[in-house]
Amino acid sequence: MRIGELSRQSGIVVPTIKYYLRTGLLPPGVPRARNQADYGPGHLRRLNVVDALLRVGGMSVPGVHAVLAAVDDTATSPADLITAVEEAFSGRHPRGVDERYAAAGARVGATLDRQGWHPPGTALRERLTEVCAVADVLDLAELWPVLDRYAATATEAAGDDLAVLWAYATRKQLDRNPADPALREAVVVVAVLGAVVQSVMTGIARHEALRQLLAE
Template sequence: MRVGELSRRSGVPIPTIKYYLREGLLPPGAATAANQADYGDEHLRRLLLVRALIDVGGVSVAGARDVVAALGAHAGDPLELLGTAQSAIAPRHRPDRETPDWQAARKRVLALIVERGWLVHPDSPEIDLVADTLTTGGSLGVEELLANLDSYADSAASIAAVEVGTVLARPDPASQMELVVLGTVFGEALFSALRLLAHQHESARQLGVIEPPQENPRIPQ
């Protein structure tokens, strides 16, 4: 297809597509004339992936480039790819890892892993990531929330089981890896939005303030 059709089918404006091509987020199309190129379905899919990372995941263009490069480099190694996707998506706050507080937090994560029998390599960077979060939470004075670590782990485990199952149901490794990246970004956005909705319900329930909606007159039938 021509760039115009690629734009129509992806919903991404042509100048943005050209920008992604220049930035190496999208591989070049097959040249058909001096100033024309032909794009395939793989371009469409890559474009949707890049948009998901940037628009939904809030990833920078440089971060999206890293993920795209990792998709090429780690074909067949979904865990490695997921690590790259995650570090692009969530750079955020990284506390000092040499402190006793951080070491204690890491021990707590390892204890949780052993208790639950989670199949996680002890050198896994995700362990450090959870320890980072716990350390930051401690320094922010949200110890009460840290006390709910097991509840968070329960929810994370059930979501992860469903997500990994969905990814593995895809027929080939390439499309599985795509869903790993998209699913990490999208699943997080969906969960966050639902959690806010559920906060509203729980606040109302625990404080007893409003009635549930029976129907919504604004929605056309």
């Protein structure tokens, strides 16, 4: 298909597609003539993934590049793809380690051990540790007793994400081979959209709970 058809099928305007091509987020098509190229189903799928990561996920262009590099590297496991997504969401590094940060890290480690969780790499643990260290700075000790409840909610949400992923894979008849590019892209998309849905739903629920609390 030509770029106009790619635009029609994706609903993404041609200038935006050209921007994705210029920045390397979308691989080039097969040259057919001067300033013309053909694009296949893989381009359409990747185009929609890129657009979702940027517009819905709110990732930076470098963050999307990092996630796509992990998708294309079949040596990266599906679980590590999730880590790549989380790191791209963060887009920053935690502050330097001090005594308060170290203490928070030990308590976060104990919480993760109680759940039997062993997150790959250090990015996720560091982000949670930084949140808890800041809570200590703000004298928000009430956060600690509810960490396990947050963990229980997160476990349920993760199960929902996996149910969505496998239902999609079954409907699309995707190969469950971890090296299948369509499956790898689906893992990333479900992780991003699931995270946004959970964030938005929690925000709405928090607003409603606060409204009811103040009304009382």
